[in-house]
Amino acid sequence: MAAFRDMEELSQGLLSLLGTNRAEAQQRRLLGRYEQMVERLLEAQDGAERLLREILTSEEKVAQSLLDTKEEAHQGKADVQGLEAELDQASKEDSCLKASLLQLTRELEELKELEAELQQQEREVEEDTTVTIPSAVYVAQLYHRISKIEWDYECEPGVVKGIHHGPSVAQPIHLDSTQLSKKFISDHLWSLVDTKW
Template sequence: MAAFRDMEELCQGLLSLLGANHAEAQQRRLLRRYGQMTERLLETQDGAERQLQEILDAEKDVAQSLLDAKEQACQGVAELQQIEAKLQKASEEDTHLKASLLQLTRELEDLKEIEADLEKREKEVDEDTTVTIPAATYVAQLYHRISKIEWDYECEPGMIKGTEPVTPCSSQRLGSCL
């Protein structure tokens, strides 16, 4: 704005120069004024160029920051997709493991039932053999007391073996009896 005022003053000065006889003094003054105005215009232009360069540098920095942010966002999206893929895979594996665990749990329950059934049968067999074995042992002990036969308790089940002891007394008795 000041530059326009200066130009206007210059124009009016030139008009007055034409109208007056003091042309030489006025011309020097106007040339000095014109030099000052040109100097101020160049300073203003330099200032404007500096400000424009600063604005361009700032815009370049902002654009670079924006590009960096976009790149980071793209990397974040890629990482997010990888994490989602891993999560999906882990979820599928978890589902598979849960199914396997359920199947194994069922098998374990079945085995526990079989084990309980086997224990029950084993108890029944033990009760059956416990009842019969003491009776067989009692009979064997009774025969031993009566007949003095040495019984072999380690023979096969259902079998009883025995041997008659040979003692010097019994052979003497036999001999003396004859």
């Protein structure tokens, strides 16, 4: 602003010089002031250009910083979305695992109940068998009384051997099970049993 005022003053001085045709001293003085003013204008222009370059550099830095910040924010948002997706997946898996664990717990409880029932049934069966199932000796005696067959337990495998004590005569039994069918052997042995009681 001061430089423009000086230029205006210089212009008026030049006009007055031309109009009045004054002395050379005044002209030198005005020319000196004009040179100073031009010098100050050049300095001001240099300062303005330097200041403009600094401002542009600062603006570039701020713009780059803003771009970097936006990029970081965008990346952070993507990371957060990824973490949210992972959390959602983990939550679903956790729900599935909890449901599976609950199901397995129920099945385990059912198995424990079933095991307890089986143990109870085994105890009942053991109690029942001790009371109702006759001993092997008793069964053998019962078979002997009904069939009147005395078995030879020391014969070779595959041979049915013994003595049938019939109503009148004792009759030996010697059957080869490798050559005779089980049905034939069974029918033959039943035919020896006396049906008269």
